Amino acid sequence: MPVVSEAVLTQILSQLQSLQVAQQEMGAKLEALTNSNSPPSPEPRGLPISRTNGRQTKSPMNGSTITDSLQEREKSLYPGRVLLTTYPSQHGILPFNLTWGAEDPAVRGPVICSRLPSSIKVRNAIGAHSGSYSIYRALSIAMGSLDPMYKPSYEMTEPPVDLAVPCKSWYGTEGKNMKIVSLDPWGHLVPSVWQKAIQDKSVGGLGLDIRPSISVTKAHIKLKELDDSVNRGELFVDGKIVLNTAPFEGVLDPGVEVNVSKAAVDPIWYLPGVADRFGISESLLRRALFEDTGGMYPELITRPDIKVFLPPIGGLTVYIFGNPSFLRDPSKILTLRVHDECNGSDVFGSDICTCKPYLVYAIEECIRTAQGRHPDQIQAERERVKQSGGSEVDVNNVEKGAEGVGAVVYFRKEGRALGEVTKYLVYNLRKRGGDSADRYFKSTEMVAGVKDMRFQALMPDVLHWLGINKIDNMVSMSDMKYDAIVESGIPILKRYDIPPHLIPPDSQVEIDAKIASGYFSSGKQVTQEDLKKTVGRRWEEVEH
Ligand SMILES: Nc1nc2c(ncn2[C@@H]2O[C@H](COP(=O)(O)OP(=O)(O)OP(=O)(O)O)[C@@H](O)[C@H]2O)c(=O)[nH]1
Numbered sequence: 001m002p003v004v005s006e007a008v009l010t011q012i013l014s015q016l017q018s019l020q021v022a023q024q025e026m027g028a029k030l031e032a033l034t035n036s037n038s039p040p041s042p043e044p045r046g047l048p049i050s051r052t053n054g055r056q057t058k059s060p061m062n063g064s065t066i067t068d069s070l071q072e073r074e075k076s077l078y079p080g081r082v083l084l085t086t087y088p089s090q091h092g093i094l095p096f097n098l099t100w101g102a103e104d105p106a107v108r109g110p111v112i113c114s115r116l117p118s119s120i121k122v123r124n125a126i127g128a129h130s131g132s133y134s135i136y137r138a139l140s141i142a143m144g145s146l147d148p149m150y151k152p153s154y155e156m157t158e159p160p161v162d163l164a165v166p167c168k169s170w171y172g173t174e175g176k177n178m179k180i181v182s183l184d185p186w187g188h189l190v191p192s193v194w195q196k197a198i199q200d201k202s203v204g205g206l207g208l209d210i211r212p213s214i215s216v217t218k219a220h221i222k223l224k225e226l227d228d229s230v231n232r233g234e235l236f237v238d239g240k241i242v243l244n245t246a247p248f249e250g251v252l253d254p255g256v257e258v259n260v261s262k263a264a265v266d267p268i269w270y271l272p273g274v275a276d277r278f279g280i281s282e283s284l285l286r287r288a289l290f291e292d293t294g295g296m297y298p299e300l301i302t303r304p305d306i307k308v309f310l311p312p313i314g315g316l317t318v319y320i321f322g323n324p325s326f327l328r329d330p331s332k333i334l335t336l337r338v339h340d341e342c343n344g345s346d347v348f349g350s351d352i353c354t355c356k357p358y359l360v361y362a363i364e365e366c367i368r369t370a371q372g373r374h375p376d377q378i379q380a381e382r383e384r385v386k387q388s389g390g391s392e393v394d395v396n397n398v399e400k401g402a403e404g405v406g407a408v409v410y411f412r413k414e415g416r417a418l419g420e421v422t423k424y425l426v427y428n429l430r431k432r433g434g435d436s437a438d439r440y441f442k443s444t445e446m447v448a449g450v451k452d453m454r455f456q457a458l459m460p461d462v463l464h465w466l467g468i469n470k471i472d473n474m475v476s477m478s479d480m481k482y483d484a485i486v487e488s489g490i491p492i493l494k495r496y497d498i499p500p501h502l503i504p505p506d507s508q509v510e511i512d513a514k515i516a517s518g519y520f521s522s523g524k525q526v527t528q529e530d531l532k533k534t535v536g537r538r539w540e541e542v543e544h
């Protein structure tokens, strides 16, 4: 865990103090808008509201009419006039200093996106926290279940495992040096690194509202497929990574569970870096984001001085098998899968694609790498080294390097980032048009105009955040994922495809189409002619 030096804290505090002076000088306009001197209210403001919306009925709370109380609520929640957007020249608005990619946290600065009174005037990010969930937060405030002044508390929420510590790949302020542009590498360390700024109540009465965009925790996972693999002898119980589940009432064989560490990551985009990654200008990126989100974020246009954007899109989760600190240790073997969400298969087991079997296979490969060799094998090798006259150090070294680490990165990019609604439309077209492999990618393109919107160029950021510097085993056939990772500077030593026995009955179409389009295969060749012959089942064929 990085410890921020006294000097850094003093620097942050002095920055805060000068900001406070700027705040005090602010005009009445912003003052009215933000109520900056009022202390946080202990209870949610406003009353719970009834669904009678506008009808003149009595409120069960205080006997007033519902329409009256709705208007009062609105006034009490939003007393100022609506401010549609801000401008850099606006009096009193001065974003908190932020130098993306700087090594020193005091220079880098925190990402501040909150609209709480203590923070609104120093916001240095456009958008809202928690991606698409920000809408639910708005709803909670409107419904009276969340106090709009509530400032989250982070006591005892710090990471329980040694995952993602500041390292070289976090730093770099331009071009190829900038390895991370779509998440905040300091996101999980916010409460510790900026603790003083968060707690210093002399700032706006509340302290700055700086929120973690990443959280790290530990868990046990339990999958039926892993029980089966243990029963078949393809995985072993080591008592450390794979554990026997304690028997519980009424269950004959409770199976196994697996120790994992995991991290949830919200997207944070540094716009100049994102534009650079895609080889477009920052102004084009901003304009496209503004126009094609229905003008949702005017500050993309009016605040060119604010470079960070919190997009309303899904984030990612990383599951780690074995010691998480091994991820950044080049002497340890790493097995990795980068997986894009497919709810139909991952959760509900749909047979039209290979997503779930590939995911489960990857989890097993990760576990096998984390466990290293079977204890019997290690013992046999220790014996062999001993017999051949090896020293005690040589014998003990046998065990070293036996354990590796595995990671599965799970991105919320459903339907190749086109969404599930589009995906089902594509499925209908495929099934009605004769589901042959030669039409596989074309079908998506016919519905959506493109076959894929995942933009894998941003995907390796999470690997750099974890400090990964090489991948021994990559469980993916995707050439797009491979190219993005290797181009970002992380070599991949071995790739492997999904074993044929794991391909569900209706998914050969997908696999053949992928191989023909450039996905990796260890052996199979597929020609354009072959593609016409690989067909999926029609709906009628499976409806008995
Ligand atoms: N739009 C669309 N999305 C699909 C279709 N079939 C699967 N998906 C989505 O594709 C994503 C998975 O990508 P795949 O193409 O199966 O595989 P990949 O991630 O490119 O490559 P691998 O790493 O080898 O699995 C998930 O988000 C699925 O929901 C389809 O026909 N149309």
Ligand SMILES: [Zn+2]
Pocket: 342, 345, 346, 353, 354, 355, 356
């Ligand atoms: Zn799928």
